Structure formats: structure tokens, C-alpha cells
Amino acid sequence: MNVNDLDTPHLVVDLDGMEDNLNRYQAYFDEHGIGLRPHIKTHKCLAIAHMQMARGAIGITCQKLGEAEVMVNGGVDEDVLIPFNIIGEQKLRRLVALTKRTKLTVAADSEYTIRGLSEATSKAGVEVGVVIELDVGGRAGAETPEIGADLAALADSLPGVELRGVMAMPTTPDKRPFLQKTLELFDARGLPHPIVSGGSTPASFTAHEIPELTEFRAGEYPVGGMKHLSIETHSVAQCAGRVLATVVSRPTANRALLDAGSKSMSAAIFDGPKGGSMGHVIEFPEANFYGASEEHGNLDVSECDPQPQIGDRVQIIPVHPCPCFNEHDEMAVIRGDQVEAFWPVHARGMIR
Amino acid sequence: MNVNDLDTPHLVVDLDGMEDNLNRYQAYFDEHGIGLRPHIKTHKCLAIAHMQMARGAIGITCQKLGEAEVMVNGGVDEDVLIPFNIIGEQKLRRLVALTKRTKLTVAADSEYTIRGLSEATSKAGVEVGVVIELDVGGRAGAETPEIGADLAALADSLPGVELRGVMAMPTTPDKRPFLQKTLELFDARGLPHPIVSGGSTPASFTAHEIPELTEFRAGEYPVGGMKHLSIETHSVAQCAGRVLATVVSRPTANRALLDAGSKSMSAAIFDGPKGGSMGHVIEFPEANFYGASEEHGNLDVSECDPQPQIGDRVQIIPVHPCPCFNEHDEMAVIRGDQVEAFWPVHARGMIR
Numbered sequence: 100m101n102v103n104d105l106d107t108p109h110l111v112v113d114l115d116g117m118e119d120n121l122n123r124y125q126a127y128f129d130e131h132g133i134g135l136r137p138h139i140k141t142h143k144c145l146a147i148a149h150m151q152m153a154r155g156a157i158g159i160t161c162q163k164l165g166e167a168e169v170m171v172n173g174g175v176d177e178d179v180l181i182p183f184n185i186i187g188e189q190k191l192r193r194l195v196a197l198t199k200r201t202k203l204t205v206a207a208d209s210e211y212t213i214r215g216l217s218e219a220t221s222k223a224g225v226e227v228g229v230v231i232e233l234d235v236g237g238r239a240g241a242e243t244p245e246i247g248a249d250l251a252a253l254a255d256s257l258p259g260v261e262l263r264g265v266m267a268m269p270t271t272p273d274k275r276p277f278l279q280k281t282l283e284l285f286d287a288r289g290l291p292h293p294i295v296s297g298g299s300t301p302a303s304f305t306a307h308e309i310p311e312l313t314e315f316r317a318g319e320y321p322v323g324g325m326k327h328l329s330i331e332t333h334s335v336a337q338c339a340g341r342v343l344a345t346v347v348s349r350p351t352a353n354r355a356l357l358d359a360g361s362k363s364m365s366a367a368i369f370d371g372p373k374g375g376s377m378g379h380v381i382e383f384p385e386a387n388f389y390g391a392s393e394e395h396g397n398l399d400v401s402e403c404d405p406q407p408q409i410g411d412r413v414q415i416i417p418v419h420p421c422p423c424f425n426e427h428d429e430m431a432v433i434r435g436d437q438v439e440a441f442w443p444v445h446a447r448g449m450i451r
Numbered sequence: 452m453n454v455n456d457l458d459t460p461h462l463v464v465d466l467d468g469m470e471d472n473l474n475r476y477q478a479y480f481d482e483h484g485i486g487l488r489p490h491i492k493t494h495k496c497l498a499i500a501h502m503q504m505a506r507g508a509i510g511i512t513c514q515k516l517g518e519a520e521v522m523v524n525g526g527v528d529e530d531v532l533i534p535f536n537i538i539g540e541q542k543l544r545r546l547v548a549l550t551k552r553t554k555l556t557v558a559a560d561s562e563y564t565i566r567g568l569s570e571a572t573s574k575a576g577v578e579v580g581v582v583i584e585l586d587v588g589g590r591a592g593a594e595t596p597e598i599g600a601d602l603a604a605l606a607d608s609l610p611g612v613e614l615r616g617v618m619a620m621p622t623t624p625d626k627r628p629f630l631q632k633t634l635e636l637f638d639a640r641g642l643p644h645p646i647v648s649g650g651s652t653p654a655s656f657t658a659h660e661i662p663e664l665t666e667f668r669a670g671e672y673p674v675g676g677m678k679h680l681s682i683e684t685h686s687v688a689q690c691a692g693r694v695l696a697t698v699v700s701r702p703t704a705n706r707a708l709l710d711a712g713s714k715s716m717s718a719a720i721f722d723g724p725k726g727g728s729m730g731h732v733i734e735f736p737e738a739n740f741y742g743a744s745e746e747h748g749n750l751d752v753s754e755c756d757p758q759p760q761i762g763d764r765v766q767i768i769p770v771h772p773c774p775c776f777n778e779h780d781e782m783a784v785i786r787g788d789q790v791e792a793f794w795p796v797h798a799r800g801m802i803r
Contacts, residue, residue, distance in 0.1 A: 106541040106803050162746045184699040189458040208700050211761040238747055239700045239708055347536040348560050348591045356591055363802050366718040393773060394514045395590055409563040428800055448780055450715050451458050
């Protein structure tokens with residue numbers, strides 16, 4: 100099947116570009132002795148997760164329990180980290196079941212979470228690993244190294260949980276002092292930290308500047324996106340996740356409409372030199388994808404020569420691959436102009 | 452099953468609130484002799500579409516062919532309008548098939564679209580209705596009444612297509628002159644216009660100020676959203692589509708984190724008095740839902756008294772119900788605190 104036979108809009112993944120990314124990121128982390136623990140929330144696809152494991156990943160990251168269940172069910176079951184507070188009776192029952200099927204580690208940033216984990220696992224006679232989340236990015240986590248160490252001491256003292264260290268997001272080099280101070284407190288109190296987990300694809304290639312990191316969580320690197328294009332970690336060819344779309348209307352001389360809106364691209368916006376953009380149109384790089392409604396993508400084509408015409412088919416690099424992939428049930432996997440396979444976005448919408 | 456037994460995050464629809472909306476919007480359009488043609492892209496659910504038809508809707512609106520196929524397959528097959536340019540061989544084959552199963556009308560804003568429809572339908576010996584889209588909102592459509600009338604004349608002259616009139620979006624009262632001028636040109640040239648289709652839920656209750664409208668496309672009215680709350684077409688009780696979420700972290704005295712981020716709420720943002728908001732927290736109306744990542748919702752709770760605590764469960768009114776529903780595979784349908792049913796979001800992700 101030729102890529103031109105695909106109906107649009109359609110999520111496509113260029114295999115040559117993706118394999119290049121899988122290889123070069125794994126090589127970087129191998130070179131620096133840091134474990135790569137891919138975050139599967141980007142692609143959500145078993146086939147890609149297996150490709151990552153086969154290249155040497157130490158395990159995977161899943162943001163929610165439901166994503167982890169999908170991956171473990173599909174045989175990606177060596178070692179799973181969930182960097183999220185798991186609370187509530189329903190989820191704790193599922194967590195207990197999952198500990199019997201994979202090596203599982205979860206994050207915690209409160210006494211509430213740690214005690215809940217301990218009660219559920221110890222009652223069931225199982226154990227789960229815990230890393231203390233440190234707030235280096237203004238989202239979740241212990242606000243200070245002292246709070247982090249106190250939580251770690253609590254986890255270390257309770258049955259059913261095994262303290263395994265810390266995690267933080269994003270770990271740009273400026274976050275190193277917070278990590279160092281926390282680990283000093285851990286060491287002073289005899290608290291183990293076999294895992295020091297950093298993360299964020301854009302910060303990947305500076306991971307070696309934080310020698311304390313034992314592992315790194317990166318999600319977007321297999322497929323890239325507009326941000327990666329702009330910071331030049333990915334070329335156009337390496338931005339392997341794309342949305343195939345068709346020009347369906349040319350209402351004015353300056354505007355073209357695509358059949359791919361926010362329900363195909365996601366609503367993510369990249370603030371670039373031409374203002375907000377919702378995607379990079381590979382065939383018409385001068386086109387400005389300035390906005391979208393759910394099913395209409397709006398291009399300013401005034402700087403394009405030649406201009407796109409109704410019926411033209413284009414490949415668009417999304418702003419943020421994670422929500423973009425989440426809009427789709429499946430991806431067409433292409434090599435050159437040939438469709439090699441259709442892969443499900445297996446963990447799509449696994450929000451619980 | 453009690454609503455408290457649902458795991459979170461979970462899409463819920465309050466039946467009392469939704470039935471109230473279904474009744475009062477149908478009553479308004481009945482009173483003014485305007486056909487209500489609900490847009491199913493909001494709920495994407497067969498059960499709700501059947502409730503709308505049972506109350507007197509003249510047919511439905513679907514934004515993409517795939518949504519229409521889901522609805523017709525589910526018995527919502529009386530009269531379907533697709534306000535979108537259908538082009539390309541794959542889609543035209545499906546369109547031909549669909550004309551045999553429902554009364555079908557599609558929009559067109561170019562000669563390319565009209566000729567493509569005519570060639571496909573006339574070759575297959577079927578007919579499809581066409582309405583000319585008029586650009587009153589800066590998206591798709593004929594830019595001027597003259598262009599609209601010329602396209603209508605083309606459609607009227609070709610086999611396999613039946614000219615049925617015009618459509619526009621959104622039809623606030625200020626758009627009336629564009630419609631009037633277009634219909635004058637239609638009449639002067641003997642072009643039929645049995646359908647004059649307006650749309651947009653926020654503009655619903657001014658539809659009678661454009662007496663030319665024969666029908667109105669409204670999508671969001673069954674469930675509302677933050678915009679409808681702010682313009683007071685919907686009370687909190689009438690904002691029937693909600694996301695049930697749990698407070699999973701309290702990293703600081705001013706911040707609370709929900710387990711519902713953009714993958715549960717959608718990434719839509721409402722510009723309100725406190726800045727951008729991603730949802731209205733019913734139990735903590737003073738909380739400011741100021742941002743989210745995919746699985747974390749960020750609340751500023753500094754003005755809440757009492758403050759939400761870890762483990763608290765809340766119902767959140769989303770900004771824009773259409774993309775919010777599209778994040779979910781199913782909705783829990785509740786009445787009071789009882790779950791009456793689980794309904795699939797049948798047409799979720801039907802982007803082709």
C-alpha cells in the first residue's frame with residue numbers, strides 16, 4: 100500500500116526517522132552509563148515499546164496505572180515506573196495485582212500516598228517500590244530536600260513499600276543542586292537511593308551534566324515535534340510522527356484549509372517566530388499553521404510559492420506528539436512511500 | 452452503583468441537567484418554527500442523539516463522514532447534514548454508500564468539491580444534497596454572496612447533486628445581511644434554498660432574529676461548559692457534562708493537584724476574570740484551575756475555605772465539551788448520586 104492510498108487525516112510514523120532516533124538516544128545514554136527508561140505516554144504503542152526495550156532500555160515509564168496495565172499485558176513487563184501518586188481503593192487494588200506481574204515502582208509526594216500504598220500492599224503480602232518525587236518544575240513533588248528526605252524516611256519505615264530513591268521532572272542541569280542536597284540528606288540518614296530518575300526529552304543530551312542520575316525518562320524522542328525541530332535535536336526527517344492531511348478549501352488567496360484540525364493535531368500551540376503555530380507543514384515550510392478548530396486546520400499560505408491547492412496532500416509535524424498520538428486509534432507505519440503496517444495506539448486514553 | 456464508586460478521572464453526564472437542556476432548547480426552536488438539527492460532535496453518543504430525535508429534532512449534524520456513519524449505523528438515520536467539504540476518492544466512495552441509507556446533505560465551498568460530488572454520485576446513480584457554505588466566521592465558505600450564488604448555480608446545473616440552499620457558522624444576528632444578500636441572488640437566479648442553516652450553541656437564543664433560518668445546528672447545548680456558564684445560558688446544574696476527579700497532591704499551601712489534566716479535560720482554555728481556566732470545580736468554586744499537563748490538573752486553592760484535601764473527589768465543568776468528550780471512551784450517566792448507565796462515546800475520534 101502506498102502512502103497516497105491512505106485516507107486523511109491519518110497519523111503516520113516514518114520508520115527510518117524513528118529508528119534513527121531510537122538508536123542515537125540509546126547510544127547517548129549507553130555512552131554515559133545512564134539507564135534509558137522511555138516514557139510510553141508519547142507513542143502508547145506496544146510495538147515501539149518493544150523496539151525500545153530491544154535496544155537496551157532498562158524498563159519503561161507509564162504516567163497512569165492503565166497505561167502500565169496495557170504495556171505489561173503486551174509483554175513490556177520487565178520494569179515499570181509510574182511517576183504519579185496512586186491513591187484510592189480502586190487503583191490500589193489494581194496496583195497490588197500489577198506488582199505480581201512486573202517490577203513496579205511508583206512515585207509519592209505525600210504521607211497520604213505512602214501510607215495508602217503501604218496499607219494496600221502489606222495487607223496483600225506484596226511489595227512496591229517507591230521513589231520520592233521532588234518538585235523541581237512547579238508541578239508535583241516535595242518542595243524542599245528536607246521534606247523529600249522526611250517522606251523517604253517514612254517510606255523506608257513502613258511495610259509493603261521499598262524505598263528506591265527519588266525522581267524529578269524536568270531535570271535540566273540547573274536542578275542538580277536540589278538533587279544533590281536531597282541525596283546528601285538521604286545518605287546522612289542511611290536512606291537508600293538506587294534510583295535517581297531524571298526526565299524530559301528536550302533535556303536528554305545534558306543528562307550527563309548531572310552525574311547523580313542513574314536513569315532518564317524520555318518520551319518524545321522517537322518521533323519529535325515542532326519544539327525538537329526548533330532546538331535542533333531533530334531534523335525534519337527525524338520528526339517521524341506526522342499527520343497526513345488534505346487541503347480541502349481555499350477560501351481566499353492567502354488561506355488554505357486542511358481536513359486536520361485540533362482533533363487530529365491536538366490543541367497544542369508552539370510559540371515560534373510567526374506567532375502561535377499548530378504544526379510544521381513539510382511540503383510547504385513557508386505555510387503558517389496559525390490556528391484550527393476541531394476539524395479545520397487554518398494555513399496562511401501567503402508566503403508559499405507555489406501555493407497549496409485543493410486536493411493536495413501534506414505531512415504535518417505536530418507541536419506536541421503525546422496529545423497528538425492520543426487523538427488517534429492507530430498509526431500507519433511508513434518507510435519511504437510504502438505503508439509497512441498499521442499499529443494501534445494501544446494505551447490511548449488510559450487516563451485511570 | 453454510587454457515583455463515589457467510580458474511579459477517577461471519569462466523564463460523567465448528569466441526566467436531570469441534560470434532559471432539562473434537551474427540553475428547553477427544543478421548546479425554543481419549536482416556538483420559533485426553526486428546525487433544530489443537533490450537532491452530534493459534542494456528545495458523539497447514540498443514546499443522546501436518539502433522545503434529541505425523540506424530542507423533535509429534524510435530523511442531525513455530523514462534522515465528518517465517519518461520525519455520520521456511526522450515527523446512521525446506530526439508527527439515527529433520518530436526515531444528516533455534514534457541513535464539510537467531502538473530497539478524495541476514498542471518502543466519495545463512502546459518501547455514495549451513505550446516500551443509500553439516509554437523506555444526506557453536505558456542504559461545499561468550491562467548484563472542486565461540487566464537481567467531485569457530482570462525478571461520484573452521478574456515476575453511481577445516486578444523489579446527494581448540497582448546501583453552499585458561506586464564510587461569515589473567517590473559516591471556510593464562499594467569501595461573498597456573489598461567489599456563493601455562482602457555486603449554487605454550478606451545483607444546480609450538475610447531475611447527482613441537488614442544490615438545497617446555504618449554511619453558515621456562526622450565525623449571530625450581525626450575519627443576517629450576508630445571508631439576505633445571498634438569498635436575494637439565489638432568488639434572482641431561480642436557485643432553490645429549502646435549507647438555510649445557521650449554527651453555534653451560544654447564538655441559539657437569537658436565532659429568531661434571522662427569520663430566514665429554516666434550521667439551526669447546535670452542539671453543546673445538552674451539556675454546556677464554562678462559556679455557557681459565563682453567558683448564563685446554563686446554570687451549574689445545567690452544565691451536565693463533567694469530569695469526576697480526585698485531589699492527588701497538595702505540594703504547597705496554595706496548590707492542589709488533580710488526577711485530571713488535559714487528557715481528561717481537553718486543552719481548551721477559557722479566558723475568565725482570574726485569567727485562563729481549564730474548568731470550573733463545582734465543589735470548590737473559588738479554586739482557580741489555572742493550568743494542566745496531560746495527567747495533572749493544577750488548582751490555585753488560596754481562596755478556598757475550606758481547602759481541598761488529598762483524596763477529595765470533585766466534579767469539574769470543562770471549558771469546551773466537544774474536545775473533552777473526545778478524550779473519553781465512555782461516560783457514566785448519573786442521576787443524583789446514582790450511576791444509571793455507562794454510554795460509549797460512539798463517534799470518538801472519527802476524524803475521517
